[in-house]
Amino acid sequence: MTILDDHSDREESRVAIFGAGGFIGAATAAALERAGHAVTRITSREANLADAVAVCALDIPAGAYWLLAAARSPDYAGEIHDTNVAIAQAAMALAAKAKPAGIVLLSSIDVYGRANLTLPLHEGSPRNPQSPYAESKCVTEDILSEGCRALAVPLLTLRLPGVYGPGDTHRGPVRSFVEAALCGDTLHVHGDGAQVRDLLYVEDVARIMCAWMAAPVTALSNAATGRAISLNAMIATISETLGKNPEVAYHDAPQYDLTFRAPRLAALLPELVLTPMEVGIGETCRRMGARFEGEMPHAR
Numbered sequence: 001m002t003i004l005d006d007h008s009d010r011e012e013s014r015v016a017i018f019g020a021g022g023f024i025g026a027a028t029a030a031a032l033e034r035a036g037h038a039v040t041r042i043t044s045r046e047a048n049l050a051d052a053v054a055v056c057a058l059d060i061p062a063g064a065y066w067l068l069a070a071a072r073s074p075d076y077a078g079e080i081h082d083t084n085v086a087i088a089q090a091a092m093a094l095a096a097k098a099k100p101a102g103i104v105l106l107s108s109i110d111v112y113g114r115a116n117l118t119l120p121l122h123e124g125s126p127r128n129p130q131s132p133y134a135e136s137k138c139v140t141e142d143i144l145s146e147g148c149r150a151l152a153v154p155l156l157t158l159r160l161p162g163v164y165g166p167g168d169t170h171r172g173p174v175r176s177f178v179e180a181a182l183c184g185d186t187l188h189v190h191g192d193g194a195q196v197r198d199l200l201y202v203e204d205v206a207r208i209m210c211a212w213m214a215a216p217v218t219a220l221s222n223a224a225t226g227r228a229i230s231l232n233a234m235i236a237t238i239s240e241t242l243g244k245n246p247e248v249a250y251h252d253a254p255q256y257d258l259t260f261r262a263p264r265l266a267a268l269l270p271e272l273v274l275t276p277m278e279v280g281i282g283e284t285c286r287r288m289g290a291r292f293e294g295e296m297p298h299a300r
Contacts, residue, residue, distance in 0.1 A: 012036050013037050014038045014040070014064040015029075015032055015038065015040070015066070015213075016040040016064045016066050017032075017040070017041055017066075017067045018049060018066065019042070019043070019049070019067075019071070020039075020041035020042055020069070021043035021044065021045070022069060022070075022169070023163070023167055023168055024160075025069040025070070027165060027166075027167055027202040027203060027205070028067060028203075028205045028209070029041050031205075031206035032209065035206065035210055037210075038061075040061060040064065042070075049087050049090060050090060051086075052086075052089060052090040052093045055093065055094050056090070056094050058094065060094065060098045061098075062098055062099055063100070063101050064100055064101060065100060065101050065102050065104070065209070065213050065216070066095075066100045066103045066104065067103075067205075068087075068103060068104065068106060068144070069106045071136070071140065072136075080132050080133050080136060081132040082136075083136075084137070084140055085139050085143070087140075088139070088143040088144060089143060091103075092143060092144065092147035092148075095147065095148070096147075099151070100153055101153075101213075101216065102153060102212070102213065103144065103148060103153055103154070103155050103156070104155075104208075104209055105141070105144050105155060105156070105157045106158055106205070107137050107141050107157050107158060107159045108133075108137045108159060108160055109121065109159050109161050109224075110130075110131065110133060110134035110137060111128075111129055111138050111141070111159060112126070112128060113128035113130045114131075115130065119258070119259045120260050120261045121259070121261070122222070123159075123220055141157055141220075148218065149218075154216035154218050155218050155219075156208075156220075157219070157221070158205075158208065158222075158223040160200060161197075161199055161200055161222070161224050161260070162199040162200070163199065163200045164200070164201065164202065164280065165201050165280065165283075166284055166288055167202070168202070172199070173197065173199075174199065174234060174238075174284060175284075176188075177235055178238055178242075178284060178285055178289075182288065184244075184246070185246070186247045186248070186249050187246050187247070187248045188248075188249050189231055189235075189248060189250050189251065190251050190255065191231075191250070191251075191252075191254070191255030192250055193230060193231040193248070194231075194232060194255075195255040195256060195257050196231075196257045196258070197228055197229070197230075197231070198225055198226065198227065198228040198229075198258060198277075200223050200224065201284075203275070204275050207272060207274075208223065208265065211269040211272045212268075212269060220264070221263045222260050223263065223265065224260040224263055225260075225275070225277065226260055226262040226266070227276065228258065228259045228260075229277050229278065233278070234277070234281060235248060237277075237278050237281045237282060237285075241285040241286065242285050
């Protein structure tokens with residue numbers, strides 16, 4: 001079972017995914033292929049995606065839709081700002097040559113900053129980058145916006161919150177809690193667990209792309225569900241799905257909420273309903289649990 005909708009009645013599209021070796025890129029590629037689309041996967045094995053000459057030498061189908069998911073993450077050890085900006089510049093150099101049908105850019109809610117936020121966040125909230133990663137995302141948005149406007153290429157910019165799901169390579173709350181519960185370890189919560197989050201299930205990126213490719217227009221949207229749940233509610237869903245009752249340790253620490261208004265996606269793609277967190281967490285538990293049992297058949 002997967003949560004991606006059945007799109008078998010829709011016309012097949014050609015899609016090129018830059019950064020297909022990462023968590024989001026790989027999951028999106030697999031989901032789009034299941035939905036019947038022809039996917040070209042571009043990873044760092046094919047080219048240094050920050051090198052415009054190497055990128056422009058790639059053989060990308062003309063008229064394909066692109067997903068730009070190749071940016072370095074905040075824990076990247078190198079020159080994160082310059083690398084991410086170079087990736088954006090290289091992509092636009094290739095776009096001038098390959099003429100994509102449309103581009104989906106994965107940006108981040110980090111462009112709003114992390115401190116002194118006015119909630120709920122919305123697309124009109126001021127950008128206030130407070131890290132080299134966030135600054136690189138702002139510059140990338142500007143490069144893609146200007147470049148796509150000049151080329152008359154539709155651009156959908158998605159500002160992602162935390163993304164979770166099977167195969168997660170980051171240390172967000174869902175992966176951390178599920179892994180601890182499966183291993184019989186204590187779940188550690190900083191604060192009282194009442195703080196709320198609005199996270200995106202990884203397969204929703206493919207669902208957004210499928211819906212947008214049917215009628216591509218230029219837009220910018222937060223990619224949040226618009227409905228946050230607490231860390232305690234996450235833990236309850238994990239416990240119920242796995243049939244476990246893990247110990248939870250609460251630690252005194254500053255805590256904050258992170259909420260969003262209904263994103264512009266709701267108006268742009270009115271038939272699209274993003275995966276509720278309880279559903280996505282349940283699916284993540286089942287698939288991570290199955291893998292856990294397969295790798296450790298003695299674990300119960």
